[in-house]
Amino acid sequence: MAAAARLAARARPLSRPNPGVAALVVAEGRVMARGWTQDGGRPHAEAIALSGLAPELLARATLYVTLEPCAHRSERGPACADLILAAKPARVVIGQIDPDPRTAGQGMARLEAGGIAVTLLDDPASAASLGGFLTRQRLGRPWVTLKLATSLDGCIALADGTSQWITGEAARAHVHAHRARHDAILVGGGTWRTDQPRLDVRLPGLEARSPARVVLTRGEAPEGTTVLPAPEAIAGLDGVQYLYVEGGAETAAAFLAADLVDELHLYTAPILIGDGKRALGGLGLASLAAAHNRWHLAERRQLGSDSFAAYLRMR
DSSP states (O other): OOOHHGGGGGGGTTTTTTTOOOEEEEEEEEEEEEOOOOOOGOOOHHHHHHOOOHHHHHHTTTEEEEEEOOOBBBBTBOOHHHHHHHHOEEEEEEOOOOSSSTTTTTHHHHHTTTTTTEEEEEOOHHHTTTTTHHHHHHHOOEEEEEEEEOOSSSSEOOOTTTOOTTSSHHHHHHHHHHHTTOOOEEEEEEHHHOOOOOOOSSTTTTTTGGOEEEEEEEOOTTTTTTEEEEEEEEGGGGSEEEEOOOHHHHHHHHHHHTTTTEEEEEOOOOOOOOOESSSSOOOOSSSSGGGSSEEEEEEEEEEETTEEEEEEEEO
């Protein structure tokens, strides 16, 4: 299941509006086939993984899938539960139940009624791979990643606003790779007016993966962007499962104060700025105790001379 969850990264974010699901067919201790949700949401992972496999192999195989197979029929293709019933694997192992009310347990029930053994795991790796879809289904908004690039003393720019570049080339390339994994990217109106950021992906071969551009402002929408008046308005971003927030300080603080950040990406350069612009504005904390037990370290790595750390919100 952990291998399937890693494979699901290939579907993100191009599977939208469908979740990025992955499936593995395993028999005799070997992976016989694999699949992940394709661009635009079809074919589904299960359809690809099961395609072309011999019935005698499937009869002794286990299908591992990160999300419960869909039970609802669509004009775009058959229900995966029906495809699996037709293929007749010996067993299906599911990483997460589908919260979509059109499936929500019905996929598992259909498989069991058809004589297929089903095991449901509350698998953390599968949940992480489906973060955008599950957050959209359960909370009605996209998964939000906040990115901050700072000096050792927590500044994002010199006192005059100069910020290019805090981090080096390796860290900036890492940021562009994460941009390519998101449906939309957001900055505050002040950052937009001051820096005129391109907010695109500039890695060779991934230029077409640039996310939609969103600006947090009460002013008019700049050309080629969507405007939101407040952080809570992200719920209305149609088709967006993964949102990348890149600044500035007041915007970052607003998302944190509204408790809308699910993942925090911190890039730290080995420099000291001193009297510069701070990374965050006020968060409205009433006590120091309120700042504790909110973030869990998920990843740490070195990027040239800079360091990167990812934290997940503990909910």
